[in-house]
Amino acid sequence: MSVGTHPTFENSPPGTVLTSPPDGSAVDRATGAARRVVDALLRTDRGNANLARVAEELNSIAEHLEEHAPAVAERLIDMWNGEGVTRHDPVTGPENALAPPLVLEGLPDGSVRGTVTLTIPYQGPPGHVHGGVSALLLDHVLGVANAWGGKAGMTAQLSTRYHRPTPLFEPLTLTGKLISVDGRKITTAGDIRTADGQVCVSVEGLFVDKSVPRPR
Numbered sequence: 014m015s016v017g018t019h020p021t022f023e024n025s026p027p028g029t030v031l032t033s034p035p036d037g038s039a040v041d042r043a044t045g046a047a048r049r050v051v052d053a054l055l056r057t058d059r060g061n062a063n064l065a066r067v068a069e070e071l072n073s074i075a076e077h078l079e080e081h082a083p084a085v086a087e088r089l090i091d092m093w094n095g096e097g098v099t100r101h102d103p104v105t106g107p108e109n110a111l112a113p114p115l116v117l118e119g120l121p122d123g124s125v126r127g128t129v130t131l132t133i134p135y136q137g138p139p140g141h142v143h144g145g146v147s148a149l150l151l152d153h154v155l156g157v158a159n160a161w162g163g164k165a166g167m168t169a170q171l172s173t174r175y176h177r178p179t180p181l182f183e184p185l186t187l188t189g190k191l192i193s194v195d196g197r198k199i200t201t202a203g204d205i206r207t208a209d210g211q212v213c214v215s216v217e218g219l220f221v222d223k224s225v226p227r228p229r
């Protein structure tokens with residue numbers, strides 16, 4: 014995977030934002046509204062008498078968006094244009110309603126860090142974060158840590174330890190750091206902590222320097 018022109022801790026100031034933060038554009042605002050709808054659908058009273066109308070209106074919005082969508086192949090080319098800091102991934106992408114979205118910054122010691130509060134759409138055990146969601150977030154954090162460390166690779170293995178249930182509705186800090194490089198193999202570690210520093214999930218990932226070609 015090419016690291017391209019991504020900032021690294023050796024050539025960029027501490028605090029460099031490594032993801033694409035929401036920028037107030039119409040698409041970011043629409044995606045933010047979609048996230049709000051997903052959350053509200055999970056919270057609204059099951060007996061809400063207007064749910065049938067809500068379904069109709071949401072389908073009508075989806076139809077409008079689909080009518081204005083280019084062919085998927087064309088859209089994929091457009092998505093992967095640029096330096097590779099994505100606006101569409103499911104973790105940090107401001108244009109992806111599945112993404113919380115997590116904003117990550119680079120620190121001078123080579124690690125990356127971001128804070129996020131997760132809500133009901135990400136629930137696994139009652140009141141707590143789904144384990145697969147934690148793994149998803151950390152896999153991506155490690156990928157960005159690799160880029161900040163000047164490397165890039167695909168995940169070959171992600172070893173995940175769940176130390177304690179990860180709470181919803183509280184700020185969580187996610188960190189990642191490239192630990193070592195051995196030929197094409199990159200080892201990277203990270204964790205999710207509560208505001209008082211308790212480790213909820215820790216991971217170690219093996220990444221292999223290999224790329225999937227971008228759509229053209």
Ligand SMILES: CCCCCCCCCCCCCC(=O)SCCNC(=O)CCNC(=O)[C@H](O)C(C)(C)COP(=O)(O)OP(=O)(O)OC[C@H]1O[C@@H](n2cnc3c(N)ncnc32)[C@H](O)[C@@H]1OP(=O)(O)O
Nearest residue numbers: 019020031098152153156157160161167168169170221223
């Ligand atoms: C600045 C910020 C910018 C942001 C940037 C964007 C961030 C984006 C973040 C996105 C983040 C999300 C990221 C994602 O979601 S990536 C998507 C999820 N991952 C995949 O889909 C990967 C699928 N697998 C593959 O493509 C290949 O199998 C890989 C790439 C893994 C290996 O490929 P390849 O077949 O070419 O490798 P090789 O066979 O020559 O082996 C090479 C060496 O590696 C060792 N090995 C291999 N596999 C394993 C294994 N499973 N356990 C232990 N070891 C393993 C192997 O023994 C050998 O070691 P050695 O014999 O040399 O000692």
